[in-house]
Amino acid sequence: MTLSSLKPRPLIAGNWKMNGLAQALDEARAVAGGVDARPAAARVAICPPATLLHRLSQALEGSSVLTGGQDCHVRTSGAHTGDIAAAMLVDAGAALVILGHSERREDHGETSALVAAKVEAALAAGLEPIICVGESLARREAGSALQVVTAQVRESLPAALAGQAFSIAYEPIWAIGTGRTATIADIEEMHASIRAQLISMFGESGKAPPILYGGSVKPDNAAEILRAAEVGGALVGGASLKAADFLAIIAAA
Numbered sequence: 001m002t003l004s005s006l007k008p009r010p011l012i013a014g015n016w017k018m019n020g021l022a023q024a025l026d027e028a029r030a031v032a033g034g035v036d037a038r039p040a041a042a043r044v045a046i047c048p049p050a051t052l053l054h055r056l057s058q059a060l061e062g063s064s065v066l067t068g069g070q071d072c073h074v075r076t077s078g079a080h081t082g083d084i085a086a087a088m089l090v091d092a093g094a095a096l097v098i099l100g101h102s103e104r105r106e107d108h109g110e111t112s113a114l115v116a117a118k119v120e121a122a123l124a125a126g127l128e129p130i131i132c133v134g135e136s137l138a139r140r141e142a143g144s145a146l147q148v149v150t151a152q153v154r155e156s157l158p159a160a161l162a163g164q165a166f167s168i169a170y171e172p173i174w175a176i177g178t179g180r181t182a183t184i185a186d187i188e189e190m191h192a193s194i195r196a197q198l199i200s201m202f203g204e205s206g207k208a209p210p211i212l213y214g215g216s217v218k219p220d221n222a223a224e225i226l227r228a229a230e231v232g233g234a235l236v237g238g239a240s241l242k243a244a245d246f247l248a249i250i251a252a253a
């Protein structure tokens with residue numbers, strides 16, 4: 001197998017977080033209309049809150065735009081009030097799931113070991129995981145960003161990922177929703193380090209998974225970020241809530 005045949009298309013995924021009521025479906029329809037009218041170089045996904053997932057998946061049926069969840073439980077069913085099993089996401093139309101987002105690691109105390117178990121649950125249900133990693137500002141300023149993220153990759157990725165479709169999203173916590181982005185040099189250094197870690201864990205197939213960048217990606221910085229070495233797409237928060245902004249980012253891929 002050649003290296004080029006290992007390279008999947010970039011992925012641009014919108015993370016709506018805890019935003020969106022029924023009327024937000026119109027934004028998603030506008031995204032799908034734009035993507036389907038002018039097919040994108042990248043695969044495109046929208047990950048809405050769980051309450052909208054089924055309706056959004058139905059609204060986008062027939063479109064190339066995929067839908068995804070924002071988390072899943074490690075178990076397939078049972079007494080876990082408020083949680084959602086991976087198969088439930090699939091049942092609601094999801095093809096992907098974001099796992100280990102820093103907001104879940106921070107707000108819900110998710111460890112990398114838990115994230116790895118969630119990845120296994122997602123794979124078992126047939127979902128493609130987007131596994132998030134990223135350092136805090138304190139860790140970056142202490143000069144330990146590379147070590148922190150390498151450890152997160154090592155501990156959040158189970159062996160079951162070998163040969164499976166998945167992506168990593170590098171999201172420096174201090175760049176999420178703040179309007180600050182990492183420099184291109186910092187992004188390239190981190191993505192190269194993540195790639196090296198993937199190859200050390202999975203061998204040749206570690207060259208394939210796209211490494212997305214996330215953290216205040218906007219229409220005016222997307223092209224430069226998406227052109228950077230080893231950037232295989234973007235995980236987009238705030239700017240994915242407005243169809244026009246999200247479409248401009250998709251067009252830059």
Ligand code: PEP
Nearest residue numbers: 176177214215216237238
């Ligand atoms: C995110 O949280 O996944 C994210 C990248 O958010 P934002 O684009 O708003 O910084």
